[in-house]
Amino acid sequence: MKMNQTWKKQDIELKPGMSLNGKWHKFRYMIKRKLGSGAIGSVFLCECNGKEYALKISDNSTSMTMEVNVLKSLQKVQGNRLGPSLFDVDDWVTPHGIKYSFYVMEYLKGETMASFIKRNGSAWIGVFMLQLLEDLERLHQSGWVFGDLKAENLLVLSSPPRVRWIDVGGTTQKGRAIKEYTEFYDRGYWGMGSRRAEPSYDLFAFVMVFLNLYFPKRFNKGPNAEKVLYAKINEVKALKIYSPCLMKAIQGKYQSSAQMKNEIANTMYKAQKTHTSSKQTGRTQKVRTKTKSPVIVETGGIFLLALFYYLSSLLVP
Amino acid sequence: MKKGTLKQILLITDGCSNKGEDPAATAAIAYQQGITVNVIGILDDDQTEEPEGLHEVEDIALSGGGVSQLVYKQSLSQTVQMVTKQAMTQTLQGFVNQELKQILGPKQSMEDLDPEKRGEIMEVVEDMGETCDLEVLVLVDTSASMHDKLPTVKEALIDLSISLNARIGRNRFCIYSFPGKRKDIQKVFDWSPKLDAISTIFPKLTSGGITPTGPAIREAMYQFGKKSLLRSLRDEDEPNVEEAGY
Numbered sequence A: 001m002k003m004n005q006t007w008k009k010q011d012i013e014l015k016p017g018m019s020l021n022g023k024w025h026k027f028r029y030m031i032k033r034k035l036g037s038g039a040i041g042s043v044f045l046c047e048c049n050g051k052e053y054a055l056k057i058s059d060n061s062t063s064m065t066m067e068v069n070v071l072k073s074l075q076k077v078q079g080n081r082l083g084p085s086l087f088d089v090d091d092w093v094t095p096h097g098i099k100y101s102f103y104v105m106e107y108l109k110g111e112t113m114a115s116f117i118k119r120n121g122s123a124w125i126g127v128f129m130l131q132l133l134e135d136l137e138r139l140h141q142s143g144w145v146f147g148d149l150k151a152e153n154l155l156v157l158s159s160p161p162r163v164r165w166i167d168v169g170g171t172t173q174k175g176r177a178i179k180e181y182t183e184f185y186d187r188g189y190w191g192m193g194s195r196r197a198e199p200s201y202d203l204f205a206f207v208m209v210f211l212n213l214y215f216p217k218r219f220n221k222g223p224n225a226e227k228v229l230y231a232k233i234n235e236v237k238a239l240k241i242y243s244p245c246l247m248k249a250i251q252g253k254y255q256s257s258a259q260m261k262n263e264i265a266n267t268m269y270k271a272q273k274t275h276t277s278s279k280q281t282g283r284t285q286k287v288r289t290k291t292k293s294p295v296i297v298e299t300g301g302i303f304l305l306a307l308f309y310y311l312s313s314l315l316v317p
Numbered sequence B: 001m002k003k004g005t006l007k008q009i010l011l012i013t014d015g016c017s018n019k020g021e022d023p024a025a026t027a028a029i030a031y032q033q034g035i036t037v038n039v040i041g042i043l044d045d046d047q048t049e050e051p052e053g054l055h056e057v058e059d060i061a062l063s064g065g066g067v068s069q070l071v072y073k074q075s076l077s078q079t080v081q082m083v084t085k086q087a088m089t090q091t092l093q094g095f096v097n098q099e100l101k102q103i104l105g106p107k108q109s110m111e112d113l114d115p116e117k118r119g120e121i122m123e124v125v126e127d128m129g130e131t132c133d134l135e136v137l138v139l140v141d142t143s144a145s146m147h148d149k150l151p152t153v154k155e156a157l158i159d160l161s162i163s164l165n166a167r168i169g170r171n172r173f174c175i176y177s178f179p180g181k182r183k184d185i186q187k188v189f190d191w192s193p194k195l196d197a198i199s200t201i202f203p204k205l206t207s208g209g210i211t212p213t214g215p216a217i218r219e220a221m222y223q224f225g226k227k228s229l230l231r232s233l234r235d236e237d238e239p240n241v242e243e244a245g246y
Helices: A061-076 A112-122 A124-141 A199-214 A225-235 A237-250 A258-278 A286-315 B025-032 B052-063 B073-104 B115-133 B144-164 B196-200 B215-223 B229-237
Strands: A018-020 A026-037 A042-048 A051-058 A086-093 A098-105 A154-157 A164-165 B007-012 B033-041 B066-070 B133-141 B171-178 B184-192
Touching: A026 A051, A042 B215, A061 A086, A061 A098, A061 B115, A086 B115, A086 B171, A112 A124, A112 A154, A112 A199, A112 A258, A124 A164, A124 A199, A124 A237, A124 A258, A124 A286, A164 B066, A199 A225, A199 A237, A199 A258, A225 A237, A225 A286, A225 B052, A237 A258, A258 A286, B007 B073, B007 B215, B025 B171, B025 B215, B033 B052, B033 B144, B052 B066, B052 B171, B066 B073, B073 B115, B073 B144, B133 B144, B133 B215, B144 B171, B144 B196, B171 B215
Parallel strands: B007 B033, B007 B133, B033 B066, B133 B171
Antiparallel strands: A018 A026, A026 A042, A042 A051, A051 A098, A086 A098, A154 A164, B171 B184
């Protein structure tokens, strides 16, 4: 094995139409197009026996093996919704004799959360929050922490809209050191906690995922990182009603995702309730509601819709 | 099974050595002594390609059995911790490979195994990486051109300590700078489990003119043996304190 591999970003260029044969399992994959590339390796859309798959390939066999190990253990968690399902793991030797490792997984088709929300409105924020927290809770329950939770690792699948994780490479066993992270989403970088894998680590990144929606260019931590985060959370109108929960998550005050999920669901419920009660007592409070009611009606409506979509997404497996 | 301690030198520099023996040669000696040498070359913002002077970076890491990486100073933090972890995995994998060769014959290495077996072995390597003890000697180039990069280096080292201290295994760091006054290297920060305290020391670093990378690595090598007897005795008395909680 190559001992002194200097560690460089080396993108493998596979041309559409090319095919590769697995060294061990002998499957033949036809490359269709490139889907993207990350810190380790590139992902391609490919076809095998008439089915489409996503194929991740890299010359870093070590990291690839570690990612496959994670995918395999996630597969053991009941249900299949945590991350894409794994189809094949193999090596490919080029005609020049260079060895690459690759693995093949379910191809998830969808769009980024940012583009979905841009088209469908911020009513979906609450839905996605609940969906993500539900998945995180299941992951944490099984002894894992996502680690590198970020917008790029999430995809919204359509009908019904459902957030899914597409890259689980950073998933780390609870109690260990986080394997992979991105500075903006990392609480260690913001000085808000350790890099030990625990549920609160993911919940911090969770908040940053939603901040990133509204600050796509991200922002710097400055001399007082904590203040910057609070200011940014309060700055976004669409996140306003969740801000108490988001603050708590940033401070690491939630012990579990379930706890945070409950509070967010409650917030949504209350927002909806105030909306209906303000309608009933509308006459007596005429003067005050005159200025307030449009906002309340709007947010209330949004949450009714959000709750409806969330519930319907639960019904359809 | 007794857990071993991994020893690493992390060299952070921005240029070519210009005094003393070949740094690649001293790195090779260190590697022989069981110390891995990793090198991070910092690029100036206007440097686009690999500059001549930084070719050395790869050579040193190659003969030192470690990992090398060229970066702009903005991404130094993440690089420092990734290089350190990558080198740990590489070293441990090297050990495992040696064992495999003894069991399976000289021509077998991990990559000749099928992906399933490889996965199982990687799990072991990962476990070892998480639980083994680690000693990192940081060797910072403080020649004149490094002056404006030192604050970033400081940030990156504090960040490294955050990352590594999230592991289950124990860590120990120390920092040396080179060139020293009248010596090849100068102690900046003595062996310690954390690096949070370095904020106060770093601004005092003075920049010198020459870059004696080779001699610096040679001197750094000896610092691993120099830990006081008292300390090593004390460490033996408290076996795996951190482990207890897991």
